[in-house]
Amino acid sequence: MNRVFLDHAATTPVHPKVLETMIPYFSQKFGNASSLHSFGQEAYQAVEKARESLARLLNADSREILFTGSGTEADNLALRGVAAKMKARGNHIITSAIEHHAIGHTTAYLEKLGFQLTYLPVNQYGQVDPENLRQTITENTILVSIMHANNEVGTIQPIAECSSIAHERGVLFHTDAVQTVGNIAVDVKSLGVDLLSLSAHKFYGPKGVGALYLRKGVPLEPLILGGSQERGIRAGTTNVAGIVGLGRAAEIALAELPQRVQHNHALREQLIDRLERNLSDFQLTGHRSERLPGSVSICVQYIEGESMLLYLDQEGFACSSGSACTSGSLEPSHVLLAMGIEPGLAQGSLRISLGHDNSVENVNDFCRALLVVVERLRAMSPFKKKGGF
Secondary structure, three states, rough: OEEEEEEEEOOOOOOOHHHHHHOOHOOOOOOOOOOOOHHHHHHHHHHHHHHHHHHHHHHHHHHHHHEOHHHHHHHHHHHHHHHHHHHHOOOOEEEEEEOOHHHHHHHHHHHHHOOOEEEEEOOOOOOOOOOHHHHHOOOOOEEEEOOOOOOOOOEEEHHHHHHHHHHHHOOEEEEEEEOOOOOEEOOOOOOOOOOOEHHHHOOOOOOEEEEEEEEOOOOOOOOOOOHHHHOOOOOOOOHHHHHHHHHHHHHHHHHHHHHHHHHHHHOOOOOHHHHHHHHHOOEEEEEOOOOOOEEEEEEEOOOHHHHHHHHHHOOOOOOOOOOOHHHHOOOHHHHHHHHOOOHHHHOOOEEEEEEOEEEHHHHHHHHHHHHHHHHHHHHHOOOOOOOOO
């Protein structure tokens, strides 16, 4: 069976050029980047080259890049680090109702420590209202954290406008850009953010390495204590091979970004068009145009998302029913519920996320398979409408 991967929002395959660049740093160039001898300095220079490559992708200064073990760690470092450093000034943090659990669980933890949290609502497309943010900021607000694009429905947020509002009141602004870096243009200066989280494996880099953009002058308390790595903010032996892979993935993304966006956007529109013409009783979720170029999120009535996934996998297609970090949960997506989608319909969610390795043929084959799967499941469903499929 020819298997087709349509779950690029969960992870991406390592680009062959990225793997080729990483391999020597596992065995030949194995030095510790903190060592002073030539082996260590060779590793150190490779890490700094990767730091510069990522900085160019983000339009940042290389000294503003901190490497982490994941996007989740970068999110934790941003929120908990700022909260700990700024608690003498205030204890109020603002975020949105549709954040990834790396943010949502961290804010819940901060609430237990006595911080006050405000969760901004979103409209039916999954977007926050910047004016709502303006009205929510108080004298005690120290940080706003709103994701750049949602990992489930793909909706892109008005980050530049929101960060400007935060800065008018002297409040720091963080964005979780795990889904956007390497997939659309991300310029930290244009966005106006103070902190930005990302993860290599979302744009054809390796798993187990992420980064935090930390604008010069932004106060941050370390979470991991130990050595002096990453300017003393993130201790631990440097993951040289992973960081080298992240840097190479950033270089490739910078060179290929226009083609990636165009390719994924064309496939996305083809997929949505096929679904609208052939599939009954479904709802496209997320903003129709302000969304990631390769993201299609739908809710199908009368059936359950996990069942669709299993049947589609048998047909050779890998996609998801939401975030990969919540797979196995029987609860409806908190993102879809926040957008006002009824729980029953939200249970029938399906996320298709396209990548540069997908083709027009993949989309056509997937649509045919999905129609068969939906018809089969609706025939078995006790919730199907009268008159059948």
